[in-house]
Amino acid sequence: MAIFARVVDLGSFRAAAKDIGLAPSRVSEIVTDLEDFVGTTLLNRTTRKIALTNEGRKFYAHAVEMVRCAEDGLDELNALSLEPAGSLRVSVPAFMSSSSLATAMGDFTTRYPHVELSVSFTDLPVDLLRDGFDLNIRVGWLEDSSMMSRKLGEIERVLVAGVDYAKARPDPQHPRDLETWDWIRYKQRSNAMEFSSGSGHPVKVAGRSRLQVDSIDALVQYTRRNFGVTVLPRYLVHEGLKEGEFVELMERWRLAPLGIYAVWPDQSRRENLTVHFVRFLAEQQGHSKTQ
Structure with a gap:
């Protein structure tokens, strides 16, 4: 049945x-x-x-x-039990497969061996109810919804380009200097990037683009290969910055961090297990920036 x-x-x-x-x-x-x-x-x-x-x-x-x-x-x-049990289906943005949050999910199954976790890593939009997931991890700014949600942490973002691409152009001092640069677009986000220097009004830059992708991993690879400039989570380019594959641009200008949210139905089919899982993730992340 x-x-x-x-x-x-x-x-x-x-x-x-x-x-x-x-x-x-x-x-x-x-x-x-x-x-x-x-x-x-x-x-x-x-x-x-x-x-x-x-x-x-x-x-x-x-x-x-x-x-x-x-x-x-x-x-x-x-x-009633101190030992959670059951199964959960979770969707997570694909680019977070190497994040501390993904590691925390694995730690959950290690700590609670009676829980079965099925995690779908995808950068494509997911409908929580239609696609049969118990929980979604969403990155960005959460829209008003009838769903339950909890903030798990934040992701720091940086403006980067490949070393050779950056060397071929004057070092930008202001966001508007980037209007003539080649931007590599990510399909799931707005074309305009908003920068803040800590004083004065934020500045939005759209720039020009001939290349758009629907995968953060592809965004990293195209940037590394000097096809243009883009915005990426710092933890994804940390090693590349140290090894000289990427250049961080306009370090005195900042991009707002992205929030990481757990989202689940108001009447979840596994409410207590879902809440227990979300609480565990929040404690592991400690409301700090994801590394």
Whole structure:
């Protein structure tokens, strides 16, 4: 019944199979066995999609209630137990795979061996509910939402260019000096960068761009290869700056740090485990800048 409900929630046998960790053929077989058991067809199948029958729609409501009650039971056990248990699906920006936050997630599973953590590292936009995640890690400035959230830390950002690219141009003294530089754009953020010197009004710079990517890793590589200037988390270019692969520009000008937030549904299916996980991450990060 739980697998049937997951198939309906995610809209396909393949998506449910990936979420659960079974072969699609096995998931289809389980749903067929369930239909044989109850003596009626629950899902109409076509090559492109599935759809609930009238009987399936009625049965689905009870299956969902069964799953919810089971999850509530597990939540209560977790609340009473000193040893968290269960599974969580988490999405994290791909560029944070080498961050201290990612390390803290691994530490959580080491400390609590009865917890199974499935982490999806992606720079593509993720819908928390539609894509079946229990928790998202979001970087930037959090928009108003009905979701629960907690700030975990901050990421310092720096303006960098490849050494050879920077050497071929006059050293910029003001953000407007960068208007004629080649900017490597990151698809998921605004084109305009806002700089502050600590005195006076902030200055926004758009600059020109002929190269845009949807991966922070690609942003690092193109910058290293002297295709232009860009803004990156300091921890990603720390070693490159020490080894002379990158040049930090306009050090007296600052970019606002990016907040790191944990976001989860107001009525999470694993509320106590999710909250326990978020609290652990916050304690590990110590509300300091991520290294």
